[in-house]
Amino acid sequence: MDKSMLLTKRNRLFINLFAVGLLLHTLSSLFIHYQNPVSIPLFAILYCILLYILRRMNINNYVMQTLILGGMNGYILYLIIDTPYYIHILLFVYPLFIASLYHSIISSLILLPITALEVIYLFQKNYINFESTIEFGNLYVVLLFLILISLTAVVHSLFMRNTWHRMEEQQSTLERALDSREGYLHMFFENAKDGIAVFDLDARIIALNPAFELLYGWSREECIGNHIPLVPPENVAAANERIEKVLKGESFYSFETKDMKKNGTFFDAQLTLSPIYNKSGDIVAMSVITRDISYRKEAEKLIVQTEKLKLAGEIAAGVAHEIRNPMTVISGFIQMMNTDDQHPYQTYTKLIASELERINLIISEFLILAKPHVTKAKEFHIERIIQDVVLLFSPELNLRSILLKESWNAQNAIVIGEQNQIKQVIINIVKNAIEALTNEGSLEISTDLETEGFVSIHIRDNGAGMTPEVVNQIFEPFFTTKTTGTGLGMMISEKIIQEHAGKITINSQLNKGTTVSILLPYNKAEKSATSN
Known part of the structure; x- marks a missing residue:
């Protein structure tokens, strides 16, 4: 992740934590009774609001970091002066801890002496109040705890800074390798036999390879930055639906459809549509890979048609020989019956004769299918x-x-x-x-x-x-x-x-x-x- 972006997110987090601390302090001053009266930190609240406003204004991240750490430290100093309990001195640990989370050795080194001077000042000012409630052993533990936390914060910041430097070096190495890889990808893009194009979120073409130009008949100058009609008019609605799905993160693999060339002719196309994401995981573009499968479709159609003709011919051979002989006998007897105008079932026999003629027509057409190619040209x-x-x-x-x-x-x-x-x-x-x-x-x-x-x-x-x-x-x-x-x-x-x-x-x-x-x-x- 980019260092500046990481610092922005940390600033946002620590401002929110600052606001939560102020909220808890305000609620405790309203509903909890202390030995010494606790006032509502109005100045701290106004300062926190100012931090939110400055963050909205996108001021420099390092300036914002300084204001946050300074605000937290000043708020704790105000809290101890307002309610002089020696245990509150431990709260100075929190800004030091936050400074270590920033992985900034400079912030920790600046905040550490400031905190030490503040502690000395508070002990001198409130020594009488502290003397009656604190023992020397407790004071020793408090000071030792502050020193250890401060040193830990400094060492942690130093360690994280070195770690960050190593990560940056590794990223630089990866970027150099990526540059080399991008060169190969560019050669693949330019020399691929399938048409490849990249569309922005408004379905305008922003990149295409030579195979795409050759397949659709549109030149690069005509395509870049424009909406190009690539589908037949009757398929526009379905194409728009696919685009909407791609923009929602869905992909289409080896999807077969009809596409349209610049001259208005249609061809069978196999498409692969995929969304393109940036480093933040947001969809920024769409890729389309097109393969012309017209020859394959024609071949498949011919194969299917040949199989159908073969099947029909085989059926014809069997039907003609197995059915026509008994049909001749039945037809003969029906004709004999129809010559008798007095028989009571004449309506039915005439219907049977009509259906027999229809069956004979079907058999005749079967025989045509079973015949070989033209021999008497x-x-x-x-x-x-x-x-x-x-x-x-x-x-x-x-x-x-x-x-x-x-x-x-x-x-x-x-x-x-x-x-x-x-x-x-x-x-x-x-x-x-x-x-x-x-x-x-x-x-x-x-x-x-x-x-x-x-x-x-x-x-x-x-x-x-x-x-x-x-x-x-x-x-x-x-x-x-x-x-x-x-x-x-x-x-x-x-x-x-x-x-x-x-x-x-x-x-x-x-x-x-x-x-x-x-x-x-x-x-x-x-x-x-x-x-x-």
Whole structure:
């Protein structure tokens, strides 16, 4: 602990002890009857109040120490003069004891002769009063006690001063070692691969390393002393809650969340947030260590998706062979029963037939999952496939007064793959879009040629839309929001697109609509192919 701070705390303690002594003296003068009358120490009380005022004014600690020791000594001198009992002389021990607690050899050496002169003066002045109540043996013991306490106080102060000097030397050695250690810490801070930043209590950045600049895209000049938006708008409230907890002393280790770069893009981040304390144990700042785990998340997602596809394929193989044969028999008998218009259970058999068709649909989708990658790849015009699907749904669009908007900007795009599978994907997506629309809604289908040899297909609707939770689960097996859905359509669609080296994404907002985007690699058609 700093020597000045230690002296300040001791001054505060001894002023309080001084006040307690005055309080006890005042109470005793009011309620206890002595042989000699005891007066209330008004001057001592005023002096104590003055000490409190000076402490509030933060005067020099050594001056305050002198005033406290002088005040205690003067108060005891006043007490003995006011009530001349020889036993009160022992009270002179207390200031000497306090001086030894200050570990100040100078204070002890100054106070010791002053106390000796005061004792001599009191014996000369009150010798007649003391003579009738004290024996020589008692006087010898009192004086010997005073001398021993005084010497002890001086020796203790000398010992503590030497001890303090040794502690200061050790601290100096530690500080030199710390300076060397701080150099290594600085190199670690600057060369760490994880982004590290230090924030003040108002969440302004006060230090950051190069990795943090590279990760978030903000320069040091832009960050220092400023509030920087590092989290997506929807996560701001949760981020503020974490900051409040950190300011209360809580830490977060390897916390996974979404953070935002300067260009507005999001990335998966693993954060460690910790409070930073000063020597007094007060929180003065916050540290944030950020690690980009986007690649790890993508890898985990691919592994999980592969396991799901593998599981679904294994289930498909078993279901297709074990269930379809008995289902064929049951379906045959149900059809025979339905041909008889007179049988009394026609309502139930038709319901059974409908459910059998639904089971057969599920088995068919299982079989698609169990199929291997595309083996009969052929070239086909992607726009023609989409236009065939549009033609297929035109009657339903007209019947429900759904406005169809078309934008064809990829006339020469040739995709290599299984066109029936791609057609099935487009059918699934358009069907879902129509089911999400109310009457007089709108459906927009467009194609564009993208960079890096991809053709994009966008299918937009202004229907009910989906929540982020639904979007995150839409490619999960058996997940569906429909009462009659199988929960396999979108998973199969994603599998087909991935087998064609493409990508499918969904962007949806609740009550605003959904956009499904498909990217497929393409070859530009030759003129002869186009004319055909």
